Amino acid sequence: MATRGVCCSGGFLLLLLLTGSEARIHKLTLNNETRSSVDLNNFGFYANGTLDVKLVSLRISEQLTNYTAYPLGFTLSRSRVNGVLSYTAEETDVCPLTLPKSTNSEPLLLFLIDIKTLSVNVKVMGDQDNLLIAKPKVQPPQGVRKEREAVPEAPAAPAVGGGEPPKEEDKVTQEVQKEKQEPADGEGNRFQLDKVKQMTLALDKVNGSYNFSFHIVFSLLAEGLYTLKFHYCRNKGPVIKLPYYFSVEVTEQNPGGYLSAAEIPLSRLYIGMAGVFFTAAMVWVYTLMKHRYSVFKIHWLMAALAFTKSISLVFHSINYHFINTEGHPIEGWAVMYYITHLLKGALLFITLALIGTGWAFVKYILSDKEKKIFMIVIPLQVLANVAYIIIESTEEGSIEYYLWKEILFLVDLICCGAILFPVVWSIRHLQEASSTDGKAAMNLEKLKLFRHYYVMIVCYIYFTRIIAILLKVTMPFQWQWCYEFLVEVSTLIFFVLTGYKFRPASNNPYLQLPQDEEDVEMDEVVTESGALEGISKVKKTCNGRDRPKESTL
Structure with a gap:
């Protein structure tokens, strides 16, 4: 009865635990978190596999004033075998986001969140030709600020005989500049990481919460086992930990399904x-x-x-x-x-x-x-x-x-x-x-x-x-x-x-x-039924005469 009760309570516990499980579509929310490094996931990507990361919300302590001295952001690194990363700064006091340019050929992506300028600086290290799709930070073209601050003039009257309509090539130039400045919502610009080694993405701020997202398509050259981590270097080392609020959604896919390369079979x-x-x-x-x-x-x-x-x-x-x-x-x-x-x-x-x-x-x-x-x-x-x-x-x-x-x-x-x-x-x-x-x-x-x-x-x-x-x-x-x-x-x-x-x-x-003794002794099973297990008969011979049989238990 006790075992049955344990099993029943265990089954009820299973239902409770599985309520928020998302498996390969990850949704992680951390409140009052103080860890300097958070392992988000390990996943093996084949060619044309995709990784979607959406930082839903990030709130940090207001006590942190010098943001540039304590970087925070994501690292995406490839390891040749499970548990062995391509860089070794994790066990030291060095922040992984401040790693110098190394000669290691293993792919490594750094996403440094800059709160002051509302931007995410992306650094590409190692040999990789992955495709990064994200919303870049739009820089206002030169002269726009001055034009906005100037007093608007009345529209010029058309010349006598009618003004010339705008040329067709001027319209095309304006459309191209507009597309560059305002990428399509939900898609963003495409960056080929074998050609672009550094870029700046847009960081949005809504009600004191920061968010951004990026999408990566893995190539044949860079397929492998990847580790995605979030780093808050302010809390690294023996210092007073400042809590932060963190919510992220991660979706990983391989061609044909959501399983990692090692889990497909x-x-x-x-x-x-x-x-x-x-x-x-x-x-x-x-x-x-x-x-x-x-x-x-x-x-x-x-x-x-x-x-x-x-x-x-x-x-x-x-x-x-x-x-x-x-x-x-x-x-x-x-x-x-x-x-x-x-x-x-x-x-x-x-x-x-x-x-x-x-x-x-x-x-x-x-x-x-x-x-x-x-x-x-x-x-x-x-x-x-x-x-x-x-x-x-x-x-x-x-x-x-x-x-x-x-x-x-x-x-x-x-x-x-x-x-x-x-x-x-x-x-x-x-x-x-x-x-x-x-x-x-x-x-x-x-x-x-x-x-x-x-x-x-x-x-x-x-x-x-x-x-x-x-x-x-x-x-x-x-x-x-x-x-x-x-x-x-x-x-x-x-x-x-x-x-x-x-x-x-x-x-x-x-x-x-x-078993052999001085006298010949033989154990014979009286019954082969499990209900009478343990009962045997012993037959001993001594001086050529048979002793009477006796049952032992």
Whole structure:
């Protein structure tokens, strides 16, 4: 009942969290923000991909008087691999907006907001031929101010015989000058960044709030993984932080959808792996039905885990499909994915802990210490899945995103370590008792057969948590989906090996273990039914006479 209540409350929490989620169409609003740098997003752009950035509102403290000494604005930088930027000033006291001209060929765009002159100075660095579309700052032509200040004269009377009409070429010149001075609304001027290395855009001010926007079309030369950040250099370093209000809308697209380059194959990957896991689950159920007299309850728990994993992958694939087509997930499908993801995570760690303690294979009653492990792991798994859901439905620039990301990493690490503790306790206890008790030595031999399983758990944890992540940060941006592929394949291999080692069969060495003593001793399973698990008959021979059979529990 408690678990059901947790799941229900978790499902209600999902609905609340997904209410404001926008996925690849980002809308971020920060109130009383004091950070000097805000990570807006990371996105992999192919050729002809587009980036729309609209600074809806920016309000800064009135205490800031010297705006030129503390620049603020955006940086758009490309990184060759995930998490490695093309410049290294982020960890120093140097403001990234004041970087000198470097010899680095990586594309870098700086958008410096100048509040005094109501303009945005754009600096282009590195090799790039992207197309920037924005509204430039219009400079009044020479002589306009003087003409406005002069006293208007009465219109001259037409000459006798009628004045000459204005020439056609004069009309064309006036139209061209007007188009240059007043670009079309919603589009702006086009700047080819391989030709123009510096430009000035218009910054609008409405009721003390500053706003501007720009649109970038990425070329074949400059495609890659880009990081968009907002910087407020006044708050950088050990100084008194001044709060500011910040609201921005970011829309990123690749040809054919809203997914990043590394996420485009994920929908097909997840639906394919869902089919593979479902097939493996059906084979496992067939095995259980074939050997139904040797089946324990934990075998059906393993089947439930495989089916839950398959269903979770189906909803994950549907979720990515709608993100790619709509730019945001459909709430109903997203909630279904998160619920099945939560159940899958809980079932996985419960099953691993039960098998690791030898439940139903070696012993049938858990110790108090092992019960405490389940009391710790299950709530932590709920917390880990809630953290994952919040991360998925929260904008990357918010403070909550980084807080829950750290919580997820820490909780996942604790859960992975917790499922190994029962194994360590059991082996240590039997090692101490084996020196004085011969039966404990036999039990120790039985537990040694589980070492292969323990090694499998450790390898699975290290590969999915460490090695696969290292591969992700070293792969090119368009191949980072291979990280998810490696994780899913390693999970499938782990499930298959676990099912093979603990399959319900009469000749399974994990279920029957012959042991030799001074007298020949043989354990035979009296019943193969899971309902009577733990009952065995012992037949001993001593001096050529058979002892009477006795049942042990």
